[in-house]
Amino acid sequence: MNNFIFGRYLPGNSLIHKMNPAAKMLIAFAYIIMVFFANNLITYIVMAATVLLFVLLSKCSFGYFIEGLMPMLWVIIFTVMIQVFFGSGGHVYFSWGIVKLTSYGILNAIVLTIRFMLIIAMSTVLTLTTSPLEISQGISALLKPLKRFNFPVETFSLMISISLRFVPTLTDETKLIMDAQRSRGVDFGDGGLIKRVKAFVPLLIPLFVSAFKHADDLSIAMEARGYQTNRERSHFHTFKWKPNDFVCMLLILVMAIVIFIYRS
């Protein structure tokens, strides 16, 4: 749980680590959209090659990518099962009631698995090489244009970075309170549905109480240090657009063009 999406950031010094977070997010976003345009062998190979290039450039070992896949494994297996057994069309190999094993079903399942893996690999590159703080700065950079329409960009990005910052803290607290209540005889994940839901009350109430307390403390600490809403704040790390950002974005653009040419 702890390693899922948040807190997986691996500090490093690679080309990808040093990229502008806004550029990385644009690239990841564009890539994920392109995954849905790929529809034949050549386009999938191009997609896979691109993500492999990014993985290699990030200099993170493959173990982390396998680990990133793990939490999604059940989702993938579930969707694949549905595709395999309930897909229709093409040659029917086997049929029993509504369950049918067809060639289209199997093909769809393979395509789905590949798409899942490509998307997960690309988003793992993003989360492994970008700290939560950089992500929030990237979001705020991408949202900047909305300022014209009176959207509170500064406040919004601060909100995101605070919530990201507190994910590990609250995870730790959840573990602690779970341990404490387990010691008092609570069995999380045992008994019927109602019993299970009830078991979460002694966990959720203390967690909410502590979240509110954190919020109170933090707001006082921020005010004491002169925070005011919607004022332009300077950042300790400022990100400039560098040549490698443009090279990587150009790469994705080329990939997109290739895919539009070769997709059937």
Place this chain on the structure above:
Amino acid sequence: MDNAILFKNVSHVYQENTPLEFHALEDVSLKIKSGSFVSIIGKTGSGKSTLIKHINALLKPTSGSVTIGDKKITSHTNNKHLKPLRQKIGMVFQFPEQQLFAETVEEDIAFGPSNFGVTGDELNDTVMHAANLVHLDHDLLKKSPFDLSGGQKRRVAIAGVLAMNPEILVLDEPTAGLDLEGQQYILDLIRRLNREENMTIVLVSHQMDDVAKYSDRVVVMSGGKVVKKCYPDELFTDVNFLNKYDLQVPETVKITKDLADKGVTLDKLSLDADELINGIINKLRNEDKDE
């Protein structure tokens, strides 16, 4: 019934077989006798918290075994049959007031025992008994736990654990964040439970003065290993060892040593401040007689 705690070659690895693998305990063997008062000390990150979570099977050993009374826990132990074990062992974690959740103090104290199937009058008696043990005012029982002061909350949380009638009480820094009076109060309560109710006490603490004063035995941990298990006077007179593991020297030992340096040798080492004062007074009296 004998409820000795026995750790046999226990190792615990967090996130095994991942790049983030971490060895929190390495080959720990340890025996804690029934009815004793044992303190576990060591730096932050030395594995104390991991060790105590093995006592009621919140964590299971990656290898080796933990035996409590006649119940043996290994890496293969099924999670289903742990309830009797958990009832026997009271766990007071750091800042236990964080676990309070019920609408009234009474309900919160009753939560533990009712999970273990205590009902009706018996439940009422248990709650009252636990409230009396921590000297909780009966007016407070109907209040919301969130309206109490810090010290009161801590006592309610401890009462909630004591209401399960545990035979072994494990406490992780129970005095952290309390004022001096509150600290004294909790420690005297723990001592009373040990002596009068014959509860086995396992205390994790950074306060060497308390460890020296209250415990029968001390276990020193460092880097996931037990580096020493001994009597408190044995440990606290070994200044080289204390310095090596960054442990404080208790005030009582410091004073005794300062006196010895000035040529005043006391008859015996006292780790309790009151005893030390008495020792010094006796020494002064005897010197008066000699003159």
